[in-house]
Amino acid sequence: MPFVDSMNSIALTFCVIVLAVHGPQTWALDRGFLGNRNSTPSGEGLCASSITIHGYKCQELEITTKDGYILSVQRILDGRVKVVGNVTKEPVIVQHGVLVDGATWFLNRPEQNLPMILADNGFDVWVVNTRGTRYSRKHIKLDASSQEYWYWSWDDLVAYELPSVFDFISKKTGQKIHYVGHSLGTLTALVSLAEGKWVNQVKSVALLSPIAYLKRMTTPIGAIAARSLLGESLTSMGIAEFDPNGVRVTDFIHNSCDKYNLNCNDLFTLVTGENCCLDKSSFSDFMKIEPQSSSTRTLFHLAQIVRTDVLSKFDFMRPNINMLHYGQPTPPLYDLSKIPKDIPIFMSYGGADALSDIADVKKLLSDHFQDHEADKLSVQFIQNYAHGDYMFATNAHEQVYRNVTSFFKRNF
Numbered sequence: 001m002p003f004v005d006s007m008n009s010i011a012l013t014f015c016v017i018v019l020a021v022h023g024p025q026t027w028a029l030d031r032g033f034l035g036n037r038n039s040t041p042s043g044e045g046l047c048a049s050s051i052t053i054h055g056y057k058c059q060e061l062e063i064t065t066k067d068g069y070i071l072s073v074q075r076i077l078d079g080r081v082k083v084v085g086n087v088t089k090e091p092v093i094v095q096h097g098v099l100v101d102g103a104t105w106f107l108n109r110p111e112q113n114l115p116m117i118l119a120d121n122g123f124d125v126w127v128v129n130t131r132g133t134r135y136s137r138k139h140i141k142l143d144a145s146s147q148e149y150w151y152w153s154w155d156d157l158v159a160y161e162l163p164s165v166f167d168f169i170s171k172k173t174g175q176k177i178h179y180v181g182h183s184l185g186t187l188t189a190l191v192s193l194a195e196g197k198w199v200n201q202v203k204s205v206a207l208l209s210p211i212a213y214l215k216r217m218t219t220p221i222g223a224i225a226a227r228s229l230l231g232e233s234l235t236s237m238g239i240a241e242f243d244p245n246g247v248r249v250t251d252f253i254h255n256s257c258d259k260y261n262l263n264c265n266d267l268f269t270l271v272t273g274e275n276c277c278l279d280k281s282s283f284s285d286f287m288k289i290e291p292q293s294s295s296t297r298t299l300f301h302l303a304q305i306v307r308t309d310v311l312s313k314f315d316f317m318r319p320n321i322n323m324l325h326y327g328q329p330t331p332p333l334y335d336l337s338k339i340p341k342d343i344p345i346f347m348s349y350g351g352a353d354a355l356s357d358i359a360d361v362k363k364l365l366s367d368h369f370q371d372h373e374a375d376k377l378s379v380q381f382i383q384n385y386a387h388g389d390y391m392f393a394t395n396a397h398e399q400v401y402r403n404v405t406s407f408f409k410r411n412f
Helices: 002-018 044-052 102-106 114-120 156-171 184-195 220-226 247-259 263-271 279-289 296-308 319-326 358-368 395-410
Strands: 059-063 069-078 090-096 125-130 177-182 202-208 345-350 377-382
Touching: 044 059, 044 069, 044 102, 044 114, 059 156, 069 114, 069 156, 090 114, 090 156, 090 184, 102 125, 114 125, 114 395, 125 156, 156 177, 156 184, 156 296, 156 319, 177 184, 177 296, 184 202, 202 395, 220 377, 345 395
Parallel strands: 090 125, 090 177, 177 202, 202 345, 345 377
Antiparallel strands: 059 069, 069 125
């Protein structure tokens, strides 16, 4: 398949998919409907806007990654219930997925959102905001308005970002670290473990709506897009930053929907499946802060998984360019069978999730976790949960977060 055509189909796949990951039943694609999500409101950080107002002690910190990106990280030191005595709190990293930031974890009330539940249970909570999102748009040399700032894929989150976060927290706390991720935050964790990036620093890992394989996702839009060809691609349009609020991206999606007669006023149901338990008020708050930018290369990279059913580093689609980057004409494969068998892992996936589809999760489990130590692997299945429910369903505390907390406590 020609290079441009391949990238065209990849672009459409994730243009329509990722814009809808956390949207409502009728998330329309009107230009400008999202406003500007990439600026920090009133200059305040996430601690002030979402955490300390509820009585939690919170610190705003910055972590510089090995490749120069400066991340905003919020550390919740104390919950509302103060721990009596000289108790050492174990650190937990809370990692969001693609096109959202750490603020999405705080859409529900303190007793319903994961970071605050963990803090109230005596954990030292670290909320990470991935590069390119509104709180993490700084770099030691590059400006976020430049194309070069966005020349990264999720490979770089594995190679540079997560290792830098683990190193920073390890030095601050002197302890091994628990990790919980959602969506893309699960893929980067799985690959990191397979690559041995922070195996000696992690204590246990919780994966919510796990993403590794994507070929079997049930969204009809994804299936159509992955097999379609377009006349122009985001790369040929010179878009390195995938800004869901940008005119060129929304125009691109409008044109794609028209060309393939897709009902893009109902993207959420078509793409993610029917989320059971999202609160209207929480969703209204979500619309004020999300979605966030990511790199176009990251979306292409995810779409390559859809097309190939293989986990590999980013494919530049030309042997000579791959040779320059990897010393071989095709990108190196990631081997999840190298994940250590003795690392405690908790996975929770939903029967209504059209992105983290049941068949893809079962492939992940059967291909790479059959030999995992039985007492180190816990798997939860929730029949009526879809992708967004894991972030801010009204009953996520009872359905998921209580189990995550218990899992971490068992691995103290």
